[in-house]
Amino acid sequence: MRRVVCPGSFDPVTNGHLDIIGRTSRLYDEVVVAVLINVEKKSLFTVDERIEMLTAVTKEYGNVRVEKFHGLLVDFCKQQGIPAIVKGLRAISDFDYELQMAQLNYRMSGVETLFMSTNPEYSFLSSSRLKEIARYGGDVSGLVPDLVKELLVERLRG
Ligand code: ADP
Numbered sequence: 001m002r003r004v005v006c007p008g009s010f011d012p013v014t015n016g017h018l019d020i021i022g023r024t025s026r027l028y029d030e031v032v033v034a035v036l037i038n039v040e041k042k043s044l045f046t047v048d049e050r051i052e053m054l055t056a057v058t059k060e061y062g063n064v065r066v067e068k069f070h071g072l073l074v075d076f077c078k079q080q081g082i083p084a085i086v087k088g089l090r091a092i093s094d095f096d097y098e099l100q101m102a103q104l105n106y107r108m109s110g111v112e113t114l115f116m117s118t119n120p121e122y123s124f125l126s127s128s129r130l131k132e133i134a135r136y137g138g139d140v141s142g143l144v145p146d147l148v149k150e151l152l153v154e155r156l157r158g
Helices: 015-025 047-061 073-080 092-109 127-135 146-157
Strands: 003-008 030-036 064-069 084-089 112-117
Touching: 003 015, 003 073, 015 030, 015 047, 015 084, 015 112, 030 047, 030 073, 047 064, 047 146, 064 073, 073 092, 084 092, 092 112, 127 146
Parallel strands: 003 030, 003 084, 030 064, 084 112
Antiparallel strands: none
């Protein structure tokens, strides 16, 4: 069984994330989407809400499982028997940080990191930008699945 992990905060999941997850699901037997529990970072959606959204929008792929983790990603990989991490790269600005993380993770555990280039349609898209647009009443259609759009608008309306 060839298994891989796609980690992130997914607060909330965007079409940019889904593009990476979907393309990865065609290359591996199973994709584990791992939602980071970070108590220090203020999030819009709870971890369980994020998992619920991810589970709904990745169902059609058929080989995606959504889990949460805290602590080191490489420890999660070890527990789950996962030898590699897939990360989306949007721009050069992502590269510095991601390269360091990839090298550190390999040094700590031997877990490999593979980079997938973003679909240019979403290269400008991050969850934080998305929330900013939605907060000020901008239209996020086409940037997130409809289900996420509805929940986002509802949450930001208070
Ligand atoms: P963000 O809050 O920046 O959207 P996350 O921490 O949830 O990001 O991201 C998880 C992973 O998804 C990271 O590897 C990130 O590079 C990748 N990612 C996020 N947005 C995109 C996108 N638009 N295209 C490709 N990869 C993306």
